[in-house]
Amino acid sequence: MAAAGASQPGLDFDGLRPPTPGLTETHGSWRNTVRAFVNAEIAPNIDAWDAAGTFPDAIYERAVAAGIFGMGFPASLGGVIEDADLYHRIIFAEELHRLGSGVVFADLATHWIGLPPVIGFGASQLHDAVVRPVLAGQQRIAFAVTEPSGGSDVSRLMTSAERHGDHWLVNGEKTLISGGLRADYVLTAVRTGGAGMGGISLLLIDAASPGLTRAPVTGLGWYNSSIASMSLRDVSVPADRLIGVENKGFSALTRQFNIERFSGIAATLAMSRVCLAEAIRFAAQRETFGKRLAEHQVIRHKLVDMVREVHAAYGYLDQCVWRFENGDVPIADLCMLKVHATTTLESCAREALHILGGSAYTGSHRLERIYREARIFAVGGGTEEVLRDLAARQLGL
Template identity: 30%
Template structure:
């Protein structure tokens, strides 16, 4: 399987990419893997690892050199995401990519020069951790229906409301928050702010989850939180456009994550089958099991090729919201099915915590939910395919 995978990657990944992949794998094996089980148990990732990621430049892959980034192409991000999935902690992976590709994406795209110096630079260095606060307890996937408000008062804004299911929502240093500045305008009255964690009036509660146990997922309340007007990011009332602009990246991230964890599960199952014997022969010699693997490998390869093609287009500046939505919809569905079946291939051992499949199954289940549920994505795709609706980038 590895030789086929290598051939498929050659169209998109250079020798420099592959050298980066190997060095990142080595870094994860040495610096992260020894701590994963403890972080999964405590739900609290030690701060030192963030700074190590920063020191190695992993948080700055796509960001401008003037802020300490490396200005590299999208396929370095793909590698970053793929290898994070293969250490079997969806929670740790989510904490990293939510910081670097959700919170920091908004800082880079909408933040002023002052905001970038104050928040983006230390974020790249791993000295500040960010979270993105959009989803609300009563809104879920209905971003336009959010109730959190930001009322202008002199040279400040007063924030009131709540957010939920926020990755890094408890331990982050700053929050990127969407709020209604002109509620009467609906989704056209939304703005984006950056808020320091220690600002009076912010409280956070850690949520207990089925999977992603290593990450801190929080519900956050804002009670008359007063922030300077300079913490507005971009233009007032353009927040919804900014959010939509970045959803394509978030959905592609979820798609790449899905194909990577499915591939990890499949590789593990194939190795297990080669070593496990029954009725005098190894499991990988039973035709029914072999054909099941063939089906799964085909589906994973199709997802991977599709996701690489989308990443290539995104790298060229194309607006790929339809394709990224399709990627998340199908890749997360296939990942769930593949991991479910791979657990079955391990038999009773698949159900044991000392093997990777139980955690993989729990972590993967969030794929069709987080970042826009599959039901919402189907409606978005249907609007584009049936109703010929065109989603365009923010201007």
């Protein structure tokens, strides 16, 4: 491939992110901070953690010490960068996925989903009891919605909570809960009312409660994860652990899903850039049939198509961020963008591995990790079918 022109940034991970007016110097220094943490704490260990099937709890307090864990939370509760915006969240996801360490991201990020409803709608005593220790990296919170009977159709949720005087009695099953094995608290979606979306509430449950048992979920993709299934049998939960209004938990869930989607989109686009950068580097050096791979037209076109998809996605992402930050909630666009981003990652991961040929299968390779983790993003945070359907309804089709 010819050298990049004077006005063209390099074709590495950073150069492949198109410039955007939304990114300021503040975001640049935030990126440096997160990258330094990833380089020091995750990069040297990620292969060993994959092999061991776990990573040490100490990473939480190290993230706190690095000044990245409490991003966006009030300083009065132990947070940092109170005025963080969506780009701070996006950059965090991009930097952690530069290594394809999706699971470390998922476990380190559960408090961004679990804590905001507790802070916004929970009893004030939970600030000291729960929020501070979580933001100090000493305790952990997970967010449990999905059940063995299905995750896409949240309105069919079956885990029940019955009010008995000053407590709730909870019965049911949850599965695929990120960070669930390590969690001290589980923000849990339960059915407190009738059928459908109108009968759902959120309860903050102590993971050590009698009657709550956990088991690891192992399988494709995230090797070092602490994903859990949970069984709840007559688990007693104090009445003041209701987060928000009884039977109105669904709207709190959708707010969290929208924010989570930005992280998922950023993660997939970062991993797409890693794939692309590796493929470009390899194609520039490898020679076959008397010329460099990048000089074969089929390969050049593949690389250009990958750049095209990634750049288009970033343009769409910037537009969604701008609308969100200005008070709009562009649900249909966010759904369509997530589908675009996850399909872009899958095609970039496939094509990059293919361009590397057999060498992609030798030794430990971050493309290998990204290839197996790519599928997760097409499911978590809303599957592609469910998001297309939601977009269709929003568009009035």
